[in-house]
Amino acid sequence: MTALAPHLSAYLLEYLPRDRGASRHTINSYAYGFQLLICFAARRLRVRPCEIQVEQFTPELILDFLDHIETERTNKPRTRNARLAAFKSFFRYLEYRAPACLNLSMQVHAIPSKRIEQPLIDYLTRQELQALLDAPDQRTASGLRDRAMLHVAYAAGLRASELTGLRMVDLGHPAMDTIHVIGKGRRERVLPLWKETQTVLKDWLRVRPGCGDQAIFLNQRGEAMSRHGFASRLAAHVVTAQRSAPTLACKRVSPHVLRHTCALHTLEATGDIRRVALWLGHSSILSTEIYLRVDPAEKLSILGAGAPPQIKKGTFAGVSDRLLAMLATARVA
Template sequence: MKTNLAQHLTAFLREHLPRERNASPHTVAAYAHCFTLLLKFAAQKIARRPSDLSIEDLDCDLVLAFLEHVEHERGNVGRTRNARLAAIRAFFRYIEYRVPACLEQALRIRSLPAKRSDSRLIDHLSRDEIESLLAAPDIRTKGGIRDRAMLHLTYAAGLRVSELLSLRLTDFPERSLATIRILGKGRRERVLPLWQETRTVLRAWIVIRPQAKAPELFLNRNADPMTRDGFAHRLAKHVETASKKQPSLTNKRVTPHVLRHSCAMHTLAATGDVRKVALWLGHASIQSTETYLRADPAEKLAVLSAHSPPSVKAGKFRAPTDGLLAALSEIRNAT
């Protein structure tokens, strides 16, 4: 007899993660999103409703097919693919002790390797591109006022999209907009000051924000909390508008996280201190912030100006005569 998936997955997300693992709401939401994608994929493959799926249906072959789907059909990068796998592994680690009959299946899925990916330079926008984007929303409409506030706050505070969408009015101490309290990744809190311009656009949205049961700061047209897809859709619309004034935006893939990257790059340029960038973004380790140093050409120019080019004499290359060495050389050059 197969084991029903729904009850165990619900307990994993609603009880195990927040209560036993003390996972943050951002982590729970990310895991729930992963399993939403997985169950839709599995239901289509098996021709069964998601609520009728069993744990045994999520075998290694299906999980691997889902990860291929995530990477190639949905166009996600390797890190996103690995994050999906991490969520699935965590669930089957939970299953090991609750469903002994699925122990072998759980061990197999937990042994699936993460995919190595290239460590590429981050994407970010220039100051002119940011200014054009922030000016793109039509502030004659309620949606435009809300979108302008979301864009300003995401960029000014360097927020992750999960941090932005989970913000509440109570996250502004004593209802003042001078600072904002953010609960970030890993349940790490940080308090950031806000620019006067950011406070102005936030205040304009709060004044017209609909009265709703939802405590979140940003709401959609139905007075429900703004979703990731909703924010990404609004961002894409404003990027299209901004690209008419800044054609360089046409060739860039602007996601919500690119606004966070842009904040980090501009903060690094202004301060020259990667530690301050780490504090602003809420990184647990400064190693996470060093990626911005790799993307900053000023750091390379400083190294270049500090050294004179070496004078290297031309030499002669002698090909290996040994057969094995020649074969190894051929393989090395082929890669």
């Protein structure tokens, strides 16, 4: 039997950060997924978590756990697939360090991901976006901070983690006309900022507390703003913005919706999906094609490029083919 604890500790604390260069968000997500799995397994097997052996993580146990988080924790299939990806990554790590687990690893890798729906993305109209950007109270320091966060998140199409991870050194000094972003997969990009975005950012920096933390956006304790903190501030301003844009009440506005809105407005302005991919920091243009399904202008341009085809109805009568003849004979027999 193979003890789980030492291998899992080395995987999370050494292999992922040192050998794979995984981000803190990835490590946190993987660690939380294993925490849920180990607690589930301990209850099922009636053992202490520290006594669990790797061989006890059978495909049946993992499948039961995945069903458990969907039914009892009401997780979506996308979350289920993310947990399964973490488990597969760990067993891939074990293949070279615990050969006795090789057969079990192959069985875990055979567990299929669940097919997920690909709904149309949510985004804001220009009127809704402007109402949201104007919602923070500019008479307070927190209002200036929130206004700057909203402007930068939209203008640069940032993920919540990218926004909260910005540091003072990431600003293009002295004009502050660019920002340096480290995105998903450690991909770096430098993005220019509009004049309006530069202005609201400078307004915040003038009142930003001069504390030791080098994060651009700070919370009330003077620490770096968290992703949940930004989402909370966004939700509060969405409620305020509903007064001038009532349609916001029918939308679920998350930080990622600002990123989607930036992408669609960029696609509308440039008409080039490759530029949108570069702006958002996508590793593949396939990730950006979701915006083509939403933008009606792209579909109208396709319709305008040609006329409806004049197709005549065809028939298979009189067609002689050896394969079809054999199949017809087989049916008679």
